[in-house]
Amino acid sequence: MTENIGDLVAEHPLFSGLPTDVAELVGGCSQNVAIATGQLLLEEGEPARSLYLLRRGHVALEVHEPGRVPLVIDRIGPGQAVGWSWMFPPYRWHFDARALEPVGAISVDAECLRAKAEADPAFGYLLMKRIAAVMLDRLQATRVRLLDVYGRDVTH
Amino acid sequence: MLLTEVEPSVNPLMPATYRVVARRVETDDVVTLSLEPTSGPSLLFRPGQFNMLTAFGVGEVAISISSAPGAPGPMEQTVRDVGAVTHALCTAKVGSTVGVRGPFGTDWGVDELDDSEVVIVAGGIGLAPLRGAISYLVDKPGRTGQVYVLVGSREPDQITFPDDLERWERDGAVVKVTVDNGDAHWHGAIGVVTTLLPTISFDPARTVALVCGPEIMMRFTVRGLADLGVPLGSIRVSLERNMQCGVGWCGHCQLGPLLICRDGPVFAYSEQLERLISERER
Numbered sequence: 393m394t395e396n397i398g399d400l401v402a403e404h405p406l407f408s409g410l411p412t413d414v415a416e417l418v419g420g421c422s423q424n425v426a427i428a429t430g431q432l433l434l435e436e437g438e439p440a441r442s443l444y445l446l447r448r449g450h451v452a453l454e455v456h457e458p459g460r461v462p463l464v465i466d467r468i469g470p471g472q473a474v475g476w477s478w479m480f481p482p483y484r485w486h487f488d489a490r491a492l493e494p495v496g497a498i499s500v501d502a503e504c505l506r507a508k509a510e511a512d513p514a515f516g517y518l519l520m521k522r523i524a525a526v527m528l529d530r531l532q533a534t535r536v537r538l539l540d541v542y543g544r545d546v547t548h
Numbered sequence: 549m550l551l552t553e554v555e556p557s558v559n560p561l562m563p564a565t566y567r568v569v570a571r572r573v574e575t576d577d578v579v580t581l582s583l584e585p586t587s588g589p590s591l592l593f594r595p596g597q598f599n600m601l602t603a604f605g606v607g608e609v610a611i612s613i614s615s616a617p618g619a620p621g622p623m624e625q626t627v628r629d630v631g632a633v634t635h636a637l638c639t640a641k642v643g644s645t646v647g648v649r650g651p652f653g654t655d656w657g658v659d660e661l662d663d664s665e666v667v668i669v670a671g672g673i674g675l676a677p678l679r680g681a682i683s684y685l686v687d688k689p690g691r692t693g694q695v696y697v698l699v700g701s702r703e704p705d706q707i708t709f710p711d712d713l714e715r716w717e718r719d720g721a722v723v724k725v726t727v728d729n730g731d732a733h734w735h736g737a738i739g740v741v742t743t744l745l746p747t748i749s750f751d752p753a754r755t756v757a758l759v760c761g762p763e764i765m766m767r768f769t770v771r772g773l774a775d776l777g778v779p780l781g782s783i784r785v786s787l788e789r790n791m792q793c794g795v796g797w798c799g800h801c802q803l804g805p806l807l808i809c810r811d812g813p814v815f816a817y818s819e820q821l822e823r824l825i826s827e828r829e830r
Contacts, residue, residue, distance in 0.1 A: 542762065
């Protein structure tokens with residue numbers, strides 16, 4: 393049975409609970425994709441053309457350095473989203489994102505999504521509110537990580 | 549099994565001598581010593597309590613007991629090498645003797661938790677004071693509440709007690725580990741330990757949380773648990789201050805109206821405690 397892409401978008405936590413027509417708008421820009429283990433979803437410096445809504449499998453957000461194994465910045469899994477650089481110019485990825493296992497995701501075309509948000513400010517506002525909430529969570533988690541709490545004095 | 553009420557040795561200021569019968573390197577700066585008394589019976593203690601360990605000729609320091617009460621084998625104490633005394637203890641050779649005073653302080657109260665779900669959150673070497681409690685909860689026959697063990701570490705090679713983590717998971721606990729900085733070989737979670745809280749499913753109304761680690765981590769963890777509906781009074785934390793006498797006489801470990809060695813180190817969280825550990829320097 394073919395799954396309706398709008399339904400899949402509506403099921404993803406980034407868009408769940410939003411009116412059906414919103415999910416359909418996003419669905420109109422979306423396609424189901426499968427990414428093999430080791431394949432890059434995002435590649436540093438390359439054009440940022442998609443937002444990925446992960447449905448299965450995990451992705452490592454990495455920084456690479458010549459002659460060294462990549463440094464893993466974050467690990468993103470089912471129900472989460474990856475790729476925000478499509479939102480603002482110059483629309484280029486800042487990091488690599490690599491599939492750690494077979495990944496199933498909804499790939500949302502960034503140009504299409506931006507165009508719909510510009511054309512329909514109400515939709516754009518809903519979209520930005522959802523994305524801002526995720527980005528706030530990530531920003532706060534990153535700031536706490538910067539504290540390097542485990543390196544400080546600990547109990548006994 | 550109800551844990552035995554324990555009292556410190558008759559003269560709480562007089563250390564007993566214990567022999568180091570084994571030494572296990574946990575990470576590059578953390579060592580677990582297995583200790584047996586040079587005479588007399590082994591110490592009775594409760595999970596969460598601490599001993600004052602003496603490195604003879606160097607000094608004395610408060611160290612939590614990291615083994616489970618009643619577990620076969622010697623008592624274990626896990627030490628992080630951060631100063632002169634802890635360095636002397638971390639480098640103590642098998643066969644050498646150290647001084648032990650204790651056990652002191654309050655404990656995790658694990659024998660009250662048979663029907664509770666227990667969420668255990670440890671940061672860094674904060675897993676050591678919780679290790680005995682976790683083993684006790686996982687091993688106790690007839691317990692019905694699920695045990696969740698959430699561990700945060702700076703890097704994968706800083707994770708302490710990996711064998712225990714595997715064993716607890718095998719024996720029914722839900723175990724999750726996250727690191728601040730991963731590498732290509734690390735396929736686990738990345739982020740501070742609080743990010744693991746939303747990934748477990750528990751009933752906050754019948755949950756007791758045991759939290760140990762740096763105080764900043766504990767504050768964020770308490771906030772995360774409260775956001776998920778866990779009442780503050782159901783959260784227990786272990787605090788550290790400069791413990792010296794261990795029995796509430798010297799006052800070095802005072803925190804507001806509390807003496808950590810006597811009234812703690814394990815406390816039920818409260819708004820008063822929140823204020824005490826959130827006090828700004830002025």
